[in-house]
Amino acid sequence: MHLDAAAFSQILNRALGAGEYADAFYERRLARTFRLQDGKIHEAGVSLVRGVGIRTIAGERTGYAYTDDLSMETLLRTARVSALIARDGAARVDSVELSGEAREAPEMYAAGTLDSGAESATYVDLLARADVAARAFDPRIGTVNAFVSDETQEVVIATSEGLFVRDRRPLVALGVQCVANGSVRGNGFQGDGGRASIDFFATRTPEEIARESARIASVNCEAREAPAGEFEVVVGAGSGGVLLHEAVGHGLEGDFNRHGTSLYSGRVGERVASELVSIYDDGNLHGERGSLAVDDEGTPGQHKVLVERGVLRGYMQDRLNAGLMGVTSTGSGRRQSFRVLPQPRMCNTYMPPGESTYDEIIGSVKKGIFAASFAGGQVEISKGDFVFMLAEGYLIENGKLTTPIRGASLTGNGPEIMNRVTMVGNDARLAGRYYTCGKGGQYVPVGVGMPTVKLSRVTVGGSAVA
Amino acid sequence: MPEALELAGFAVAEALAAGATQAEATCTVAERFSAEARGPRIEKLEQSTGRALSLRVFVGGAKAALGTSDLTRDGLRACVRQVVDAARFVADDPHAGLPESIAEADEGEGLGLYADDVARRAAEEKLEDALRLEAAVREYDPRIVNSSGARVADTQARVSLVNSLGFRGSYRASSAQRSVGPIAQDGANKRVAGYGTAARGYAALESTESVATTAAARAVEMCGARKPQTMRCPVIFERDVAAQVLSDIFSALNAANVAAGNSFLAGKIGERVGSEFATLVDDGRLPGALGTSPFDSEGVPTRRTVVLERGILQTYLYDTYNGRRLGAASTGNASGGGIGPNNFYLEPGPDSLEELIASTSRGVLILDTIGFSTESVTGTYSRGARGFAIENGERAYPIDEFTIAGNLLEMLAGIDRVASDLVFDSSIVAPSFRVAEMTVSGT
Structure with missing residues (x-):
């Protein structure tokens, strides 16, 4: 990259105009993907995202412009457009002077393989192994689709406050979708990966991932339609963390709270959940999908206590919202690419373990639902209403798992549901690493985790009315 | 340029x-x-x-x-x-x-x-x-x-x-x-x-x-909204939400999903899959509409394709590759390496949304949903929703924190009234419509 300290200084001086802060975000993200379908490699893909985003902040106003043309002439023109937001005021004269090389972000990931060139044959072999393992699991498996992706994102962040930092972030993922033909066609999906090289799959094998996907498809092909109405619900360890992410996490993002549009606005120090509930967000878990050595504004990733024994402790902040709320950034400023502005976002969101065993929790339910895993979820942050889509579920009858159920969403209200947590398991773990979070049209990789948790009452949106 | x-x-x-x-x-x-x-x-x-x-x-x-x-x-x-x-x-x-x-x-x-x-x-x-x-x-x-x-x-x-x-x-x-x-x-x-x-x-x-x-x-x-009772009843989808339902149906008409065994409409060409009120069209040449273009992402000229005619499935929507796999010509729906809509819409009917509501003695009007489909293979549909309870042909009170559930095939077959309020403000659009019966899960 030809953009050195002098070039960034020039860009920032132009962008600052009459604003109080400016930053420039350079990104080069190279990704390779292979897809398998019908037992064969169906398609290969290469993606390169490269460009610079320039931002100017003046009070509550933000100006923004980006370019994929890295000529100095275009970069300076882009910086001028960014500064338009702050034109009413006296421009400062060349106040930014960066020097030397960009500082390297702390080590937080296993090194990526991509630029050193993993062989295409490596990816192809992983997919072929997944296909064989999925089909061998159950003869009813009729369809296997799988993908593997490997990317390295290099970012350089330079700010008018003198920050000049570089981070190189690897990210691998392997996912397997299976369809099993039983009394109905059952769908299964499982994925894993993280901020690691493709060597990740030497220990977490494609066979394991494929068998788990096939197992879920096999369960779902004999599943019955889910019931409709309110039930006691046990949420399974791991992907149950989607519940925290949706029902609470988004509502604690700084932008919604600065604007007062979140139901959690102005409630730090208040009880917002059962005292069994603690929730953390952590950017510092080595190699996890949502981890960041520095965020997309150059702030180091952190461990954040969001809720502690039911009491709201703090929000997740990017630079802009932290500044306007008089606090400091929590290293939560993330952006999908150089084409969009950073937003406060989650990294890896999880609940620490409680004291009950899984058997105690399931055994305590006379009639209810076990939501073993979730395919995803969504929340409306102002009132806190959410849904979660079940990927694998069962009826619980007299303390035992019985019939598998399919096709249900769980719905409710975030704070209400968090007050209905009545048991927390000792089996906390992170989910398979394939979750991606969308907000305002921007998608970023995240991690979620949770122990087994019992909720006293949730609306289950199946189609079978008792 | x-x-x-x-x-x-x-x-x-x-x-x-x-x-x-x-x-x-x-x-x-x-x-x-x-x-x-x-x-x-x-x-x-x-x-x-x-x-x-x-x-x-x-x-x-x-x-x-x-x-x-x-x-x-x-x-x-x-x-x-x-x-x-x-x-x-x-x-x-x-x-x-x-x-x-x-x-x-x-x-x-x-x-x-x-x-x-x-x-x-x-x-x-x-x-x-x-x-x-x-x-x-x-x-x-x-x-x-x-x-x-x-x-x-x-x-x-x-x-x-x-x-x-x-x-x-x-x-x-x-x-x-x-x-x-x-x-x-x-x-x-x-x-x-x-x-x-x-x-x-x-x-x-x-x-x-x-x-x-x-x-x-x-x-x-929406002020004062509450949870409705769990029941089976008619469901009216207001046009923005109706378009979201159409987007799920589009996935099942996408020939790539059909060929991959990921569609509940696979193998159903020529069959009745919807009610007589269900006519679905993909038109790439509507002047001024947001999904219009002269040619698709492979350079194939766009055209008008009737996909569902009064409930009978006429065709899937193809790019060149999936057309060859399934023995059909491209319908000009190649989009960004896959298949996408041009202007995909449900043919409007004669009535206003208010007339749909007035003709419903007990049901729900859906104004917004959250969640997404996870079962394209079976067409199972379940969404978080908010809207209005309808009683005696009138909006009775606002409702939220409930789900509506059913199956997309049953929903297509259950469309019994379609409104006239179609606007081409996106590449998948629909007028408001009513489905005769679905499951509402509340209390």
């Missing part, structure tokens, strides 16, 4: 030089403007020119795809070599390759793709629009105490496509939109609603006053 055509041509030539037997490149150059107001000030102002090139290469029957924003000659050459190398690891597929027939390049004259008021309208006026939207929702009702912001945005793009069989085509398109998200205070609860308008240019947009009034009314009317 000759530069973009030239870049696309360069990428195709490089691909052939690197060993590809066929190649196709699309270069898109887009100027984007976006302004967001909150309260009395513009909080965000964004203006950029973005360029991107996508390339498909074939080495015999093996295909690989590239997307890049590095449009320097050296950068492009390096990427093109990588993607051609990757294609060598892909299995040979007899159906892969460019479309056989090369259409005369059509620039989209007469399709109303470009409105020059997007370029003509001054930035100050666009900012003023955003500020007026914010002010108008707050003036509408004292309960509207906040907003997630008002947004005015537009784009002007030039799309240029070149393939190694000799196709060279280019067209210019624009779009503009206004939206706002007022928040009403309802006791301890906040009620957010969003509403927007989109078109090829500013002249075709709904006025700021009308957008603000609709958005504000939606936020206020």
Whole structure:
């Protein structure tokens, strides 16, 4: 990259105009993907995202412009457009002077393989192994689709406050979708990966991932339609963390709270959940999908206590919202690419373990639902209403798992549901690493985790009315 | 813009030089403007020119795809070599390759793709629009105490496509939109609603006053919402939500999903899969509509395709590859390496939404849903929702925190009334419609 300290200084001086802060975000993200379908490699893909985003902040106003043309002439023109937001005021004269090389972000990931060139044959072999393992699991498996992706994102962040930092972030993922033909066609999906090289799959094998996907498809092909109405619900360890992410996490993002549009606005120090509930967000878990050595504004990733024994402790902040709320950034400023502005976002969101065993929790339910895993979820942050889509579920009858159920969403209200947590398991773990979070049209990789948790009452949106 | 055509041509030539037997490149150059107001000030102002090139290469029957924003000659050459190398690891597929027939390049004259008021309208006026939207929702009702912001945005793009069989085509398109998200205070609860308008240019947009009034009314009317009872009843989908249902149905009509065994409509051509009120059309040539273009992402001319005629499944929607797999011609639905809608819509009926409500003695009106489909194979449908309980043909009270559930096939078969309120403000649109019976899960 030809953009050195002098070039960034020039860009920032132009962008600052009459604003109080400016930053420039350079990104080069190279990704390779292979897809398998019908037992064969169906398609290969290469993606390169490269460009610079320039931002100017003046009070509550933000100006923004980006370019994929890295000529100095275009970069300076882009910086001028960014500064338009702050034109009413006296421009400062060349106040930014960066020097030397960009500082390297702390080590937080296993090194990526991509630029050193993993062989295409490596990816192809992983997919072929997944296909064989999925089909061998159950003869009813009729369809296997799988993908593997490997990317390295290099970012350089330079700010008018003198920050000049570089981070190189690897990210691998392997996912397997299976369809099993039983009394109905059952769908299964499982994925894993993280901020690691493709060597990740030497220990977490494609066979394991494929068998788990096939197992879920096999369960779902004999599943019955889910019931409709309110039930006691046990949420399974791991992907149950989607519940925290949706029902609470988004509502604690700084932008919604600065604007007062979140139901959690102005409630730090208040009880917002059962005292069994603690929730953390952590950017510092080595190699996890949502981890960041520095965020997309150059702030180091952190461990954040969001809720502690039911009491709201703090929000997740990017630079802009932290500044306007008089606090400091929590290293939560993330952006999908150089084409969009950073937003406060989650990294890896999880609940620490409680004291009950899984058997105690399931055994305590006379009639209810076990939501073993979730395919995803969504929340409306102002009132806190959410849904979660079940990927694998069962009826619980007299303390035992019985019939598998399919096709249900769980719905409710975030704070209400968090007050209905009545048991927390000792089996906390992170989910398979394939979750991606969308907000305002921007998608970023995240991690979620949770122990087994019992909720006293949730609306289950199946189609079978008792 | 000759530069973009030239870049696309360069990428195709490089691909052939690197060993590809066929190649196709699309270069898109887009100027984007976006302004967001909150309260009395513009909080965000964004203006950029973005360029991107996508390339498909074939080495015999093996295909690989590239997307890049590095449009320097050296950068492009390096990427093109990588993607051609990757294609060598892909299995040979007899159906892969460019479309056989090369259409005369059509620039989209007469399709109303470009409105020059997007370029003509001054930035100050666009900012003023955003500020007026914010002010108008707050003036509408004292309960509207906040907003997630008002947004005015537009784009002007030039799309240029070149393939190694000799196709060279280019067209210019624009779009503009206004939206706002007022928040009403309802006791301890906040009620957010969003509403927007989109078109090829500013002249075709709904006025700021009308957008603000609709958005504000939606936020206020949800005050006091409660959970409905669990029941089976008729469900009316208001047009924005109706379009979301159509989007799930589109997935099942996507020939790639049909071929992969991921569609509940697989193997049903010629069969009755919907009620007589269900006529679904994909039309790539509706003048001024947002999904219109002269040719698809493979250079195949767009056209009008009747997909479901009075409930009978006529065809799936194909690109060249999936057409060959399933023995059909492309319907001009290639989009970004897959299959996408042009203007995909449900034919409107004769009635207003109010008449649909008036003809429903007990049911629910759905104004918004959250969640997404996870069971394309079975068509199982389950969503979080909010809207109104309908009693004796009237909106009785607002309801939220419930789900509606059913199966998309049963929903298609259950459409018993369709309203006339169709607006082409997106590439998948629908008028409001009623489904005879679904499951509502509440208390």
